[in-house]
Amino acid sequence: MITSFYMPTRIVSGSGALATIGMLARDLKMTRVLVVSDPVISAQGFHADALAALSGAGIAVARFDECGIDARCSHIDDQGERVRREGIDGVVCLGGGSVMCTGKGIAIVATNRKPMADCTGVGRFDRKALPMIMVPTTAGSGSEVSQWTIVKDEVRHLKLLGGGPLSFPDAAILDPVTLRSLPMHVAALPAVDALTHGVEAYLSGIASPLTDAVALAAVRLQAASLRASINSDDDRAREDNLVASCMANIACGNARLGHGHALSLPLEGHLDLPHPYGVGVLLPHVIAFNLAVLPAKVRPLAEALEVETAGLSRQEMIAACADAVRALYADIGFPTRFTPEQLPRDRVREMALRAVPGLYAGIAAKDFDPASAHDRTIIASPAARRMTVRQAEEIFERCVG
Known part of the structure; x- marks a missing residue:
């Protein structure tokens, strides 16, 4: 049997690792990022610290803080269009699995210019997703190192999986500070x-x-x-x-x-x-x-x-x-x-x-x-x-x- 093993995501872990987020964004040539989160996480001190580190590295920040329990196609499609419209060149996710799946979906849709539902399945898109940095706030979905995103099609009541080698996150930051308030x-x-x-x-x-x-x-x-x-x-x-x-x-x-x-x-x-x-x-x-x-x-x-x-x-x-x-x-x-x-x-x-x-x-x-x-x-x-x-x-x- 032929097998393969592939893991391109850079992983930075340990107490204090979140402070590297600005450096990682610069390394990935990000200049303007969409920070994806949810209403609970966006109110945490570490979220503010991450935004400050990005701004301190000279990176412009736009925000989407409305993720829910599931990553939803409607959110992804709307924000994918926003990313294109505003010239955003990177996605940073601070949150659990649904937040990271939402951000990953946005990064996919932004470059492939078609709805998320049309990108589901294995390798059903041709262009590499936007550069992504993932900061998991649960331990957790592991979506920070996954090529896959799981989304909910609210219209057809389906949970759909999409992804491929073109949608691996570029960097993951594992810092236990993100779990303290959980x-x-x-x-x-x-x-x-x-x-x-x-x-x-x-x-x-x-x-x-x-x-x-x-x-x-x-x-x-x-x-x-x-x-x-x-x-x-x-x-x-x-x-x-x-x-x-x-x-x-x-x-x-x-x-x-x-x-x-x-x-x-x-x-x-x-x-x-x-x-x-x-x-x-x-x-x-x-x-x-x-x-x-x-x-x-x-x-x-x-x-x-x-x-x-x-x-x-x-x-x-x-x-x-x-x-x-x-x-x-x-x-x-x-x-x-x-x-x-x-x-x-x-x-x-x-x-x-x-x-x-x-x-x-x-x-x-x-x-x-x-x-x-x-x-x-x-x-x-x-x-x-x-x-x-x-x-x-x-x-x-x-x-x-």
Whole structure:
């Protein structure tokens, strides 16, 4: 099997790293930037410090602070046009995954001169996105090192993925100062999302020794630092969690994401379920499902998740992996099941059918007719084990509490 590994983003990490933002912008030949954020982040002291550093480096600053829970095509298209109109030559994002996906979408649309919906799918645009600097304020989506952006088409109620090598951010700044004001219940959501990235990269059918090494190291660092990062005032743990989140996305950016993301997509698009809830609740089930066909990967994942493996059979280790994730969730206040309101039982079958196109179909997903699928239809996913609609339905059923 031929594999590849590509990571062009420059990563600057550590306490005080945010102070380098002006220098990085100059290095990228930025002269006028759009700073993308949301109303909460734009009120933080570190946001003001970043703006001051950019201005101090002689860079003109325009702002868009209206990002919401999802990156929305309407925001992206409007701001892409604004960027062209105002002669903006760079995008700087300070925020979580939705902010970074919004900024990435703006950078793509600005140079390709077509709506974001037409840029979704794999490599469906021809021009390199505007230069981008990403400052994640959660640990996190890992979008700061990802070529992909996930956006919501509000009209068709679809979550769409777009990207390719032309949309990698140019620089990422990982500074634990951005996590200090994050409430615990908010910090838990992106942290779980990041954990799914590392695990699903490891369980991918196109994983390689390179991606396995990065994914396992990310999971190990997450398991060791996540509780302290969220439940205590520990800057070192926050820094470790930021780095682990970044590593997890480097791994899944090359090995891709699996069933957790494929099954979560219709829940997000049609039931408005926040992304971390979808992938997080599904993760223990995805682990058990895929490890059944990956015997050599069971023990390394169990050990990365801090499972005591001595004396355990392979099947016991698989169960212990899922249990370790659930125990972590309990310690950080993350749910292990969907409520009947989040996933009504009478819509479980529909959601399993709608999951068939998978994560990477992009705009082609709008043409998929769920009525064309049946129990044995395969969910499109690069995961190591193939999953049918019926198996997806069974997993959904076990997830509703």
